[in-house]
Amino acid sequence: MGRPTNSLRTLAIDIGGTGLKMMTLDPRGEPLNARDRRLTPEMPTPGAVLAVLEAMIAAQPEFDRVSVGFPGVVSGGVTQTAVNLHPDWIGYELEAALQALAGKPTQVVNDADMHGLGVIESAGVELVITLGTGIGSALYVDGKSVGNLELGHHPFRKDKTYEQCLGNAALEAWGAKKWNRRLGEALALWSFTFNYRVLYLGGGNTRKIRIELPENVKIVPNVAGLLGGIRLWAAGAAGGA
Ligand code: BGC
Numbered sequence: 153m154g155r156p157t158n159s160l161r162t163l164a165i166d167i168g169g170t171g172l173k174m175m176t177l178d179p180r181g182e183p184l185n186a187r188d189r190r191l192t193p194e195m196p197t198p199g200a201v202l203a204v205l206e207a208m209i210a211a212q213p214e215f216d217r218v219s220v221g222f223p224g225v226v227s228g229g230v231t232q233t234a235v236n237l238h239p240d241w242i243g244y245e246l247e248a249a250l251q252a253l254a255g256k257p258t259q260v261v262n263d264a265d266m267h268g269l270g271v272i273e274s275a276g277v278e279l280v281i282t283l284g285t286g287i288g289s290a291l292y293v294d295g296k297s298v299g300n301l302e303l304g305h306h307p308f309r310k311d312k313t314y315e316q317c318l319g320n321a322a323l324e325a326w327g328a329k330k331w332n333r334r335l336g337e338a339l340a341l342w343s344f345t346f347n348y349r350v351l352y353l354g355g356g357n358t359r360k361i362r363i364e365l366p367e368n369v370k371i372v373p374n375v376a377g378l379l380g381g382i383r384l385w386a387a388g389a390a391g392g393a
Contacts, residue, residue: 158179159179160179160216160217160385161176161177161178161179161184161213161214161215161216161217162176162177162215162216162217162218162219162381162382162385163175163176163177163209163212163215163217163218163219163254163256163381164176164177164218164219164220164221164266164378164379164380164381164382165205165218165219165220165221165250165378165381166220166221166263166266166377166378167192167201167205167220167221167222167223167237167263168192168223168263168284168285169192169196169223169236169237169284169285169286169320170191170192170284170285170320170356171189171190171191171192172189172190172191172192172201172204172205172208173187173188173189173377173378174187174188174205174208174209174212174378175187175188175375175378176212176213176214176215177378177379177381177382179382180382181379181382181383184213185212185213187375187378188208188211188212190204190207190208192204192237195238196237196238197238197240197241198238198240198241198244198246198249201237202249202250202253205250205253206253209253209254215254215256216256216257217256217257217258217259217385218250218251218254218256218257218258218259219258219259219261219266219380219381219382219384219385220246220247220250220258220259220260220261220266220381221260221261221262221263221264221265221266221267221377221378221380221381222234222246222260222261222262222263223235223236223237223262223263223285223286223288224236224237224241224262225262225300225302226246226260226261226262226300227300228247229245229246229247229248229258229259229260230243230244230245230246230247231243231244231246231260233302235286235305235315236285236286246260247259247260259384259385261299261384262288262290262299262300263282263288263377264280264281264282264288264289264290264301265290265297265299265300265380266377266380266381266384267280267282267288267290267354267355267376267377267380268280268290268292268297268352268380269297269380269381269382269383269384270372270375270376270377270378270379270380270381270382270383271352271354271372271376271380272292272295272352273350274292274294274295275294275295275349276293276294276348276349276350277291277292277293277346277347277348277349278291278292278348278349278350278351278352279291279292279342279346279348279350279351279352280292280351280352280354281303281342281351281352281353281354281355282353282354282355282377283318283335283353283354283355283356283357283358283360283361284319284320284355284356284357285319285320286304286315286319286320287303287304287314287315287318287319288304288354288355289301289302289303289304291346291348303342304318304319308334308338308341309334309337314338317334317338318331318334318335318338320357322334323357323360328360328362329362331360332360332361332362332363333363335361335363336363339351339365339366339369343366348368349368350368350369350370351368351369351370352369352370352371352372353365353369353370353371353372354371354372354373354374354376354377355374355377356374358371358372358374
């Protein structure tokens with residue numbers, strides 16, 4: 153029954169505040185199809201989001217398991233926060249719901265935790281920050297994440313959090329110049345705080361970066377958010393479970 157473990161195909165799903173993305177990966181993490189992206193429903197309740205995901209899943213090639221990155225705190229497959237989606241996600245059993253929908257073993261973790269698994273080298277302290285609708289964060293020591301870091305909601309300047317200063321709404325309201333200045337300030341603070349070996353910057357808004365980055369700060373492709381879906385199944389990789 154089913155494929156042997158070394159030939160398992162993973163359906164990787166990234167639930168975002170702006171877009172829903174998915175792609176099927178072969179055992180080495182190579183994409184088997186082009187990434188599908190659809191807009192997140194305007195009223196992003198669990199029911200509305202799952203309806204779009206169901207239609208997208210139907211168009212995917214055959215897969216054996218499902219990895220999902222969710223833009224909020226996830227513990228034990230249950231979504232605990234969803235600042236950029238809808239309050240109905242609080243306490244929602246997303247892992248169980250998607251497993252029922254897809255009919256395959258499913259794991260759900262925070263989106264930044266999954267993104268990180270697609271880019272880290274699993275050596276020393278590595279920090280991952282995603283710059284998108286919200287600010288995602290994941291911190292790894294020798295490849296192991298603490299899970300659900302949520303740096304985006306920590307205070308940054310005056311009475312505002314990192315997400316309020318660097319999220320998509322801030323970029324749109326203040327423009328790229330000010331956003332880049334703020335990003336430079338945040339990078340300095342993160343470096344002092346975490347003393348990381350490498351900081352990876354991911355997410356759609358990395359294309360707006362104009363400042364010069366220190367040598368140990370690397371921009372990584374947004375598709376890593378999906379590629380991390382493979383490593384999620386390696387023993388002990390899941391963050392925040
Ligand atoms: C959420 C994080 C998430 C980030 C990026 C934040 O608002 O609290 O959990 O990783 O957005 O989606």
